[in-house]
Amino acid sequence: GAGVSQSPSNKVTEKGKDVELRCDPISGHTALYWYRQRLGQGLEFLIYFQGNSAPDKSGLPSDRFSAERTGESVSTLTIQRTQQEDSAVYLCASSLFSSGGARETQYFGPGTRLLVL
């Protein structure tokens, strides 16, 4: 596609429910990232995929958070037993991969706005 797409754009859920957020990266981008943006704050890194593997999961805040990527394309971020503090905008980004470090531009999707009641 032309850009990174995410669905749903908005999600309202009740505390304790599980949610799945989807990301479709730019075609051909092997690197995929998930970030979280809480209200009035900058972005927090959650997880990075290179192909279908996740060499860096250091930003996942708890074991309630997990993510997978299939076919070097679509990624799903799952939050189990949601809590009110999980309310945030979840942003996905994708990029080409370069061996010279993280110099490649990360292209961001519009985000999924999650509200946990």
Place this chain on the structure above:
Amino acid sequence: AQSVTQLGSHVSVSEGALVLLRCNYSSSVPPYLFWYVQYPNQGLQLLLKYTSAATLVKGINGFEAEFKKSETSFHLTKPSAHMSDAAEYFCAVSAPMDTGRRALTFGSGTRLQVQP
């Protein structure tokens, strides 16, 4: 670990005035640096990036930034603000190359208001 500090969570300028958004970074090795812009209800869009070539980097929409190693700064400027520049601006630093990490560390953002 690397970090980014953006001085001023809100900046207000008049249309036609100079825009200066401040960013200081902390990194153990020379980093790659990025400025992103976020318009309401949209994702982030890259304005410009520094990847150890020229220290003065020109980006889209008339913005530019200068990498100053001695000051650990990467301030964003634009000579003349337009109303359409009103948005939130984020400075970000890459992870050091030898860590193998790819995550960007973002500052907390600066909201730019442009007054007519």
